[in-house]
Amino acid sequence: MKIQWLGHSAFLLHGRDRILIDPFLTGNPKAAVKPDDVDCDIICVTHGHFDHLGDAVAIARRTGAEVACIVEMSLYIEKCEVKATGFNLGGTIKLRDTKISMVPAFHSSSIGAPGLEFSAAMPTGMVIDSGKVVYHAGDTAVFGDMKLVGDLYEPDVALLPIGGFYTMDPRQAALATKLIRPKIVVPMHYGTWPPIEQDPKEFEMLVKKESKAKVKIMTPGEVMEV
Numbered sequence: 001m002k003i004q005w006l007g008h009s010a011f012l013l014h015g016r017d018r019i020l021i022d023p024f025l026t027g028n029p030k031a032a033v034k035p036d037d038v039d040c041d042i043i044c045v046t047h048g049h050f051d052h053l054g055d056a057v058a059i060a061r062r063t064g065a066e067v068a069c070i071v072e073m074s075l076y077i078e079k080c081e082v083k084a085t086g087f088n089l090g091g092t093i094k095l096r097d098t099k100i101s102m103v104p105a106f107h108s109s110s111i112g113a114p115g116l117e118f119s120a121a122m123p124t125g126m127v128i129d130s131g132k133v134v135y136h137a138g139d140t141a142v143f144g145d146m147k148l149v150g151d152l153y154e155p156d157v158a159l160l161p162i163g164g165f166y167t168m169d170p171r172q173a174a175l176a177t178k179l180i181r182p183k184i185v186v187p188m189h190y191g192t193w194p195p196i197e198q199d200p201k202e203f204e205m206l207v208k209k210e211s212k213a214k215v216k217i218m219t220p221g222e223v224m225e226v
Contacts, residue, residue, distance in 0.1 A: 001132040003157065006038075007031045007220035009052060009139070009189045011159060015130025016097035017041040020065070021159075022136070024054030030192050032221030035059055042095050044128065045069040046138030047109035048076075048120025051192075057082050068093060068100050072121035076111055089124065098130040103149050105140035107167065125149070132156045132226050135180065139189065142172040146179040157226055158182035158213070161189030162203050163196030170198055174206035177213050184226060185213045 002014040006023070007030035013019040020040040025031040028051070035055040043056050043065050053073075060067050060082040067077050067084040074086025087093050092101040107123040125137045127149065135155035137146075149155070158180050161167035167189055168176065177185045185207060190198040204215040216224055 001130065001134070002223050002225050003134065003186075004032075004223045005186070005188070005218040005220055006033055008192045009046075009136075009159075009161065010054065011136065011188075012038065012040065013128065013130060013134060015128075015132060017095070017130055019044060019098060019128055019130060020056075020059065021126065021128075022046055022052040022054065022138070023056050023059055024051040026055050028054075028192065030220050036062070039063055040065045042098060042100075043067045044100060044126045044136070045073065046105065046126060046136065047107065047123035048073055048111035049109065049139070050112055052139070053111065053120075066095055068095060068126070070102065070121045070124055073109075073111070076120070089122065098128060100129075101127040101153060103127060103135075104143070104145065105138040106143050107139040107141070127153045127155060129153075134159065135182065137161060137176070139167045142168045142176045142179070144179070146176050150180040150182070155180065155182045157184045157186065159186050159188050162187040162198050162200065163190035163192075164198060165195045167196075170200075170203035170206055173203055174210045177207050178210040181211065182213050184216055184224075185211075186216050186218055186224070
């Protein structure tokens with residue numbers, strides 16, 4: 001599998017299918033590509049905030065990709081005339097040749113529409129099995145049941161926010177790595193704006209004290225093969 005970081009929390013996985021996760025590209029100062037440059041088969045959205053839902057609808061309309069998200073968000077996505085599969089925490093779906101499992105995240109979730117903002121149900125994490133198993137934690141604080149994610153799904157790669165302020169910081173994310181026990185951990189959701197500036201080297205140092213996981217610090221646009 002190839003994993004490309006597109007900036008912030010957006011990733012493109014090239015496994016059995018092409019899976020785009022949290023495609024916040026328009027308005028993202030760290031975005032490595034433009035929405036029209038991305039081709040994919042499946043789009044996973046962890047929650048409704050603008051920096052995660054992002055360009056999902058526009059990209060899905062152009063590519064015909066199906067959106068995987070929590071069920072309440074899928075109702076909104078479908079009203080935008082985009083195909084969506086809505087499921088819920090603990091559920092696993094199969095789209096094309098990829099299995100996607102929905103796991104908890106501790107955060108909030110809403111969708112902003114012109115003149116309106118409304119709840120988008122619960123935030124989530126996604127465990128994506130498309131040749132390798134990748135856990136995208138979404139936006140979250142550290143919580144003890146991350147150990148269950150490791151026990152149940154044994155992820156090869158964990159994509160974890162480290163920005164602090166809106167999510168866990170490097171110290172919490174290092175503890176999360178210890179709980180999840182991935183082979184590789186990639187920091188994300190940092191450096192996009194001043195409130196979430198962090199040094200990923202600090203995260204790497206803390207992980208080395210907590211876990212045997214290899215830390216891969218990526219730059220936007222970089223591709224990693226696992």
